[in-house]
Amino acid sequence: xxxxxxxxxxxxxxxxxxxxxxxxxxxxxxxxxxxxxxxxxxxxxxxxxxxxxxxxxxxxxxxxxxxxxxxxxxxxxxxxxxxxxxxxxxxxxxxxxxxxxxxxxxxxxxxxxxxxxxxxxxxxxxxxxxxxxxxxxxxxxxxxxxxxxxxxxxxxxxxxxxxxxxxxxxxxxxxxxxxxxxxxxxxxxxxxxxxxxxxxxxxxxxxxxxxxxxxxxxxxxxxxxxxxxxxxxxxxxxxxxxxxxxxxxxxxxxxxxxxxxxxxxxxxxxxxxxxxxxxxxxxxxxxxxxxxxxxxxxxxxxxxxxxxxxxxxxxxxxxxxxxxxxxxxxxxxxxxxxxxxxxxxxxxxxxxxxxxxxxxxxxxxxxxxxxxxxxxxxxxxxxxxxxxxxxxxxxxxxxxxxxxxxxxx
Amino acid sequence: xxxxxxxxxxxxxxxxxxxxxxxxxxxxxxxxxxxxxxxxxxxxxxxxxxxxxxxxxxxxxxxxxxxxxxxxxxxxxxxxxxxxxxxxxxxxxxxxxxxxxxxxxxxxxxxxxxxxxxxxxxxxxxxxxxxxxxxxxxxxxxxxxxxxxxxxxxxxxxxxxxxxxxxxxxxxxxxxxxxxxxxxxxxxxxxxxxxxxxxxxxxxxxxxxxxxxxxxxxxxxxxxxxxxxxxxxxxxxxxxxxxxxxxxxxxxxxxxxxxxxxxxxxxxxxxxxxxxxxxxxxxxxxxxxxxxxxxxxxxxxxxxxxxxxxxxxxxxxxxxxxxxxxxxxxxxxxxxxxxxxxxxxxxxxxxxxxxxxxxxxxxxxxxxxxxxxxxxxxxxxxxxxxxxxxxxxxxxxxxxxxxxxxxxx
Numbered sequence: 001x002x003x004x005x006x007x008x009x010x011x012x013x014x015x016x017x018x019x020x021x022x023x024x025x026x027x028x029x030x031x032x033x034x035x036x037x038x039x040x041x042x043x044x045x046x047x048x049x050x051x052x053x054x055x056x057x058x059x060x061x062x063x064x065x066x067x068x069x070x071x072x073x074x075x076x077x078x079x080x081x082x083x084x085x086x087x088x089x090x091x092x093x094x095x096x097x098x099x100x101x102x103x104x105x106x107x108x109x110x111x112x113x114x115x116x117x118x119x120x121x122x123x124x125x126x127x128x129x130x131x132x133x134x135x136x137x138x139x140x141x142x143x144x145x146x147x148x149x150x151x152x153x154x155x156x157x158x159x160x161x162x163x164x165x166x167x168x169x170x171x172x173x174x175x176x177x178x179x180x181x182x183x184x185x186x187x188x189x190x191x192x193x194x195x196x197x198x199x200x201x202x203x204x205x206x207x208x209x210x211x212x213x214x215x216x217x218x219x220x221x222x223x224x225x226x227x228x229x230x231x232x233x234x235x236x237x238x239x240x241x242x243x244x245x246x247x248x249x250x251x252x253x254x255x256x257x258x259x260x261x262x263x264x265x266x267x268x269x270x271x272x273x274x275x276x277x278x279x280x281x282x283x284x285x286x287x288x289x290x291x292x293x294x295x296x297x298x299x300x301x302x303x304x305x306x307x308x309x310x311x312x313x314x315x316x317x318x319x320x321x322x323x324x325x326x327x328x329x330x331x332x333x334x335x336x337x338x339x340x341x342x343x344x345x346x347x348x349x350x351x352x353x354x355x356x357x358x359x360x361x362x363x364x365x366x367x368x369x370x371x372x373x374x375x376x377x378x379x380x381x382x383x384x385x386x387x388x389x390x391x392x393x394x395x396x397x398x399x400x401x402x403x404x405x406x407x408x409x
Numbered sequence: 410x411x412x413x414x415x416x417x418x419x420x421x422x423x424x425x426x427x428x429x430x431x432x433x434x435x436x437x438x439x440x441x442x443x444x445x446x447x448x449x450x451x452x453x454x455x456x457x458x459x460x461x462x463x464x465x466x467x468x469x470x471x472x473x474x475x476x477x478x479x480x481x482x483x484x485x486x487x488x489x490x491x492x493x494x495x496x497x498x499x500x501x502x503x504x505x506x507x508x509x510x511x512x513x514x515x516x517x518x519x520x521x522x523x524x525x526x527x528x529x530x531x532x533x534x535x536x537x538x539x540x541x542x543x544x545x546x547x548x549x550x551x552x553x554x555x556x557x558x559x560x561x562x563x564x565x566x567x568x569x570x571x572x573x574x575x576x577x578x579x580x581x582x583x584x585x586x587x588x589x590x591x592x593x594x595x596x597x598x599x600x601x602x603x604x605x606x607x608x609x610x611x612x613x614x615x616x617x618x619x620x621x622x623x624x625x626x627x628x629x630x631x632x633x634x635x636x637x638x639x640x641x642x643x644x645x646x647x648x649x650x651x652x653x654x655x656x657x658x659x660x661x662x663x664x665x666x667x668x669x670x671x672x673x674x675x676x677x678x679x680x681x682x683x684x685x686x687x688x689x690x691x692x693x694x695x696x697x698x699x700x701x702x703x704x705x706x707x708x709x710x711x712x713x714x715x716x717x718x719x720x721x722x723x724x725x726x727x728x729x730x731x732x733x734x735x736x737x738x739x740x741x742x743x744x745x746x747x748x749x750x751x752x753x754x755x756x757x758x759x760x761x762x763x764x765x766x767x768x769x770x771x772x773x774x775x776x777x778x779x780x781x782x783x784x785x786x787x788x789x790x791x792x793x794x795x796x797x798x799x800x801x802x803x804x805x806x807x808x809x810x811x812x813x814x815x816x817x818x
Contacts, residue, residue: 059738
């Protein structure tokens with residue numbers, strides 16, 4: 001497993017102070033699924049009346065836990081709920097044994113917490129293809145249930161880490177009708193998929209009272225402009241999971257038309273998404289790709305992803321090379337509509353190309369100086385229509401090769 | 410520009426002996442477009458009666474030379490023809506000046522060789538976005554025309570190189586009705602797109618007598634199973650060009666039903682395609698991805714490309730790690746049909762996974778030993794239908810990062 005990687009140079013200074021969310025309690029334990037000397041299981045207990053929404057990987061080889069969560073999401077429900085997550089083993093591509101492990105864990109949690117098994121959601125993150133030793137997890141359940149506490153979210157953020165170099169958390173507190181409503185979330189992920197340690201996992205909690213359908217619509221919509229707009233290496237996990245739980249403990253009812261709540265939730269989701277990029281394997285630069293003037297928003301997104309996923313652009317950024325020619329290439333290959341002679345490109349505020357040619361303002365020395373920044377913004381205007389998109393990624397460095405070539409040895 | 414890279418460890422032992430093709434003459438020169446102390450222009454003269462076919466990049470930002478070639482391909486034609494290629498500057502994303510450069514070069518070649526400008530094909534490969542100093546090329550034309558000779562193909566293969574670490578050639582001689590028919594080709598490319606030095610270029614010549622429509626159908630069909638099945642880094646050039654010229658000098662008429670000729674042409678194209686992969690930037694392993702049991706050939710190709718382009722799989726191969734879990738991931742994310750529980754995976758002859766689980770035959774030590782080979786074959790069976798595909802790629806190493814991060818500095 002090698003020695004732990006140093007903390008990403010793009011990490012926030014510290015883990016944020018997250019507010020307690022009424023109706024949510026956390027506990028963590030060292031189950032020894034794979035790691036020694038650290039926590040690797042998180043249990044979350046959710047009060048009766050909590051509604052749950054989720055977004056999941058679209059991979060055709062998704063894991064048993066993901067399929068189980070997808071089957072359970074939906075429908076307003078009176079009883080309480082629970083989330084159990086283990087790190088170290090993804091329980092992915094494990095066949096019938098994998099399904100049996102999910103059933104064993106959810107049944108044990110349900111019994112211990114007195115909630116229906118249909119309201120127990122699990123995620124597993126870690127090595128693909130190895131059977132999950134689920135008895136190590138169920139053996140901890142009495143201990144976990146006995147220590148559930150409202151203040152455990154920071155410990156939970158650490159228990160779900162795999163190759164992450166820092167724990168990830170974000171929160172917002174807003175006033176609605178003079179009352180406080182809180183949103184707090186944690187995430188793990190280091191690479192769109194970390195090496196064998198597949199998976200981005202995100203758990204967000206709010207004390208707003210929300211109907212399940214409203215919660216689901218909101219998280220699905222916001223996912224399109226947050227977690228779906230980040231990429232580290234274009235690879236996609238078998239286990240990506242985002243769960244959002246609304247306990248209603250604040251007593252404040254939030255509907256689909258509450259723009260203030262939706263914007264606060266968007267900020268939490270975007271903050272967590274950016275933290276995943278900032279922990280991208282080997283990352284030394286945080287990169288925003290902004291596309292305007294596309295034929296549609298969907299076409300803008302295709303161009304932005306093509307640029308963000310290009311190994312040639314990502315290596316150029318690592319080398320601090322303002323190589324706008326590669327941006328032309330990535331737009332050309334994307335498959336979305338482009339007109340070479342209307343294409344303009346900026347690095348930060350510096351115009352590199354205008355309407356299909358090198359810009360008359362082009363200044364190689366200033367561009368090279370701009371590339372020294374830790375945050376790089378590349379803006380492409382297609383000159384075709386009103387479609388826009390923003391995508392976030394990181395650079396591709398020797399660190400990425402080291403982490404991924406040497407991982408299992 | 411840095412010092413020249415060492416020759417790829419995957420290079421053939423030597424440049425092959427290529428036969429002279431009746432009706433084809435070559436000359437090269439040092440025009441000083443960008444490089445000093447090496448040839449950078451190739452001129453090919455093609456006898457009257459030659460038919461021409463071509464395949465080009467589908468990039469939306471394709472270069473002026475590509476657009477010019479595409480407009481000229483097609484139609485049987487009595488007069489002679491010519492091909493002029495420069496290295497060092499791609500004349501891509503150069504706007505109206507780029508179009509003017511193509512017109513200047515083709516007009517000068519046409520005048521000097523006494524062929525219509527509509528029968529002069531050009532390619533440019535090198536830096537994107539810088540105006541082409543075409544007067545340096547036209548200044549060499551008298552000298553080039555005076556030295557045209559049938560035996561110059563090996564020198565031509567060197568003149569079109571950019572970041573290539575070795576020149577690339579292949580040939581076949583077959584008997585048709587008791588007479589010899591020859592095919593000889595050269596290629597350049599190092600990376601699906603080399604860094605700023607964008608472009609894969611391929612020129613193939615035969616002395617068969619062929620109608621243009623037959624030649625075009627054949628090269629288009631064969632391209633799908635040869636050059637379209639290689640990938641180094643998933644990036645696509647603005648300038649990829651394949652030209653095929655049939656001079657008829659052998660006096661042997663070849664029709665679309667001549668399987669022997671088509672197979673020989675396929676071997677030449679596949680050999681050149683593999684040489685491009687073997688010169689992939691930083692490559693230390695030659696990798697074949699074979700997919701069977703897919704719902705269709707097209708779906709098999711999507712899975713094969715998803716595996717071949719995955720940075721996680723390519724870095725694992727560089728690290729000699731038999732990481733079959735990442736193959737599961739790449740199949741899952743491809744978008745083509747897959748059933749996790751029918752999926753089987755082999756590395757060479759070693760069964761790694763069978764029907765959605767780790768194989769009972771799995772032997773980590775033998776798998777690790779297999780990964781020491783220079784050629785790696787990964788075989789995936791979807792268990793769904795009769796669709797098959799084969800794709801070739803190379804590993805992703807520190808060498809790739811070095812070449813592409815540091816290129817312009």
